[in-house]
Amino acid sequence: MGKAKLENTLNQRKESGQNLFVPYIMAGDGGLENLEERISFLEESGASAVELGIPFSDPVADGPTIQEAGIRALEKGTSLSMVLDELASFRKERNIPVILMTYFNPILIYGPERFALACKQAGVDGVIIPDLPLEEQYIVSGYLKENDIAFIQLAAMTSPDERLAELARRSEGFLYAVSVIGTTGARTSHNEKVQGFLEMLKSHSNVPVLAGFGVSNANQAIELSKSGDGVIVGSKIVDLLHQGDTEAIRQLIQDSTQTNVKV
Numbered sequence: 526m527g528k529a530k531l532e533n534t535l536n537q538r539k540e541s542g543q544n545l546f547v548p549y550i551m552a553g554d555g556g557l558e559n560l561e562e563r564i565s566f567l568e569e570s571g572a573s574a575v576e577l578g579i580p581f582s583d584p585v586a587d588g589p590t591i592q593e594a595g596i597r598a599l600e601k602g603t604s605l606s607m608v609l610d611e612l613a614s615f616r617k618e619r620n621i622p623v624i625l626m627t628y629f630n631p632i633l634i635y636g637p638e639r640f641a642l643a644c645k646q647a648g649v650d651g652v653i654i655p656d657l658p659l660e661e662q663y664i665v666s667g668y669l670k671e672n673d674i675a676f677i678q679l680a681a682m683t684s685p686d687e688r689l690a691e692l693a694r695r696s697e698g699f700l701y702a703v704s705v706i707g708t709t710g711a712r713t714s715h716n717e718k719v720q721g722f723l724e725m726l727k728s729h730s731n732v733p734v735l736a737g738f739g740v741s742n743a744n745q746a747i748e749l750s751k752s753g754d755g756v757i758v759g760s761k762i763v764d765l766l767h768q769g770d771t772e773a774i775r776q777l778i779q780d781s782t783q784t785n786v787k788v
């Protein structure tokens with residue numbers, strides 16, 4: 526369970542030669558009652574883990590696709606505590622690691638200590654808190670540690686090298702390499718600086734390095750997996766789910782995770 530489960534699952538996949546693939550979905554988009562079905566679909570399709578977003582009214586890092594999904598989820602009344610209850614209700618039915626992505630405000634309202642405990646009870650293996658910088662992470666990090674939940678760090682291309690090295694050393698589960706300058710959202714290509722950025726992060730990190738932001742097709746996923754260990758895909762997945770095109774998601778995961786032959 527928890528941090529060890531996340532790290533073991535990712536490492537096993539890597540050792541078998543697969544690129545890692547972590548889809549992001551917005552909890553409550555289309556109603557929370559679809560959550561179990563969506564997670565099990567992603568598990569069956571070969572995803573390495575699932576990143577589950579908690580809808581929030583002021584999502585500073587989100588581009589239009591994720592923002593709209595958040596609005597749909599909020600309109601359905603979705604809250605952090607409802608998502609945790611729902612996850613707890615089918616934790617025994619799933620094997621795939623689940624990572625919660627939430628802004629700090631919902632955690633503050635819920636209470637950091639209570640949040641970490643509820644995550645453990647819900648079978649959450651890791652968390653991402655994009656608006657909580659290193660200097661303030663002590664507010665939750667102790668509680669996460671007590672409950673064996675991985676605290677995943679985000680590394681941005683605009684940060685100085687020293688800070689990136691520190692983030693890479695501290696990250697648990699995996700390191701999230703933000704591979705564009707800007708907000709989330711599907712793009713068709715990445716800046717050539719990204720490969721060097723990923724290699725640099727890998728040299729400092731003990732956990733897999735995953736590239737996220739702007740990945741929308743398998744070619745990008747395969748390219749980025751040459752320097753890093755795999756990708757995180759949000760907007761594209763959220764869009765395809767909203768359109769009901771599960772077949773395209775299955776194909777994207779399959780094509781992206783294909784055996785990574787390093788020469």
Ligand SMILES: O=P(O)(O)OC[C@@H](O)[C@@H](O)c1c[nH]c2ccccc12
Nearest residue numbers: 549586655709710738739758759760
């Ligand atoms: O949507 P994209 O460009 O594929 O990027 C992933 C992203 O959506 C997901 O990981 C995410 C959604 N909201 C975030 C906020 C911060 C960091 C990451 C995220």
